Amino acid sequence: MIKNFKELKKIAMKIGPQRIAIAAANNHETVLAAVEAKKYGMVEPILIGNKSWIIEELERLEQDPNQFECLDEQDPAKAAYQAVKIVASGEASILMKGNVSTSTFLSTALSRSAGLRTKELLSDVEVFEDNRNNKEKLMIVTDGGINIKPGIKEKISIIKKAVSVAHRIGYKIPKVGLLSASEKIHPDVQSTIDAVAIAKIFQMDHISDCIVDGPFALDNVVDLKSALGKGIESPIAGDADILVMPNMEAGNIFGKCLVYFAGKDLAHVALGAKAPILIPSRTAHVETKLSSIALAVLMSNNKKLPDINGK
Known part of the structure; x- marks a missing residue:
């Protein structure tokens, strides 16, 4: 079980470098994150954007630009398209947004002509560290960034993406709480x-790789005393691993509360395309x-994960 971001990074280092195409890598935080991730052996970055600026930034960071693949495309939309095509062709296994608007980036990533889109719904899965009550675990929240007002069918797809992340983290049967007011x-x-309706669908379909309940x-779902005080009897009561938000607004606000009020790091990954997609805020700090x-x-492959404590 991966319990925190330190262990998550350690596992990523053990998996070995994955090629990552970064669209419009024209800001300091993005280049620094690429440098650090390469240093840790997690990725081999392809930096697409204003090549002369990127090279100068690498030199400012005391890096040898010859050790990085830099492609020149100064138009952010075209840089996004080039990054998407690289990932769609299999030349890279991860796509990441740099200094380009989320709407431009996603519309490019989801365009049929780019070749990265599948029949699956794309959804945003967020992970944060839960250290309450002397415990240590990674919790998942979805969807706070892509699907504005998902219906039942969309929420089922969103849940399945989040469950796939939970399984990779190490949850055998993650507990999924469907949230409302x-x-x-x-x-x-x-x-x-x-x-x-969703809880009944999961029960009727005998889906055994997770437990889903709500509303x-x-x-x-995060405090057993509160659940018992309301007479709630559910395996999810006070012990959810995945929080499914009712809509994007709730998910987005919840995520920002974690960051700005609780001081949490929040890791994001969008799933449902041919490869994982990263849509970090342009102002997100390097650790995030x-x-x-x-x-x-x-999430870039389905191979058995290496042991956290192994060599």
Whole structure:
């Protein structure tokens, strides 16, 4: 079981360098993250953007530019398209956004002509460290960045992506909590109705690689005392591993609360394309980007993971 970001990075280092195409790598934090990830042996970066600026930045960081693959494309949209094509062709196994808007980057990544899109729904999976009550675990929240108002079908796909991440982290049967404003079903709150339907679908389909239940208010799935006080009986009560948000707004706000109020790092990976996609904020600090890169390395193949404590 991978319990924290330090262990996640250690596993990514053991997996070995994966080629990562970075679109519009024209800012300091992006280049620094690429340098650090390469130094740790997690990735071999392909830096696409203003080549002269990238080379100067590498030199400012006391790096030999000849040790990095740098491709010149100064238009951010064209740089994004070039990065997507590189990953779609199999020349790289991870795609990452640099100094380009998320909307431009995603519209390029999801264009049929680029060749990276599949029939699967693309969804954002976020991972953070939970250190409450003297425990140590990685928790998952989804979807806070891509699907604005997912319905039942979309949420099922979103759950399956998050479960795939949980399995790679080491959860055998992750517990999935479907969140809303209340644990009670309310006809005017669609997410409560969706949650009941989704939980029944997972039960009826006899899906045994996870436990799905809801609706829940947030406190019900992260604090057992709160759940018991409301008379909630569920294997998810106070012990969720995956938090499924009712919509993108809730997921986005929850994620930003983790970062700006709780001081947490938040690793992101978007799944559903032919390769993992990283969509970090352009202002995200280096450690956050490194954690996201490590998560993408983890999800870039299905091979058995190396032992954390092994050589």
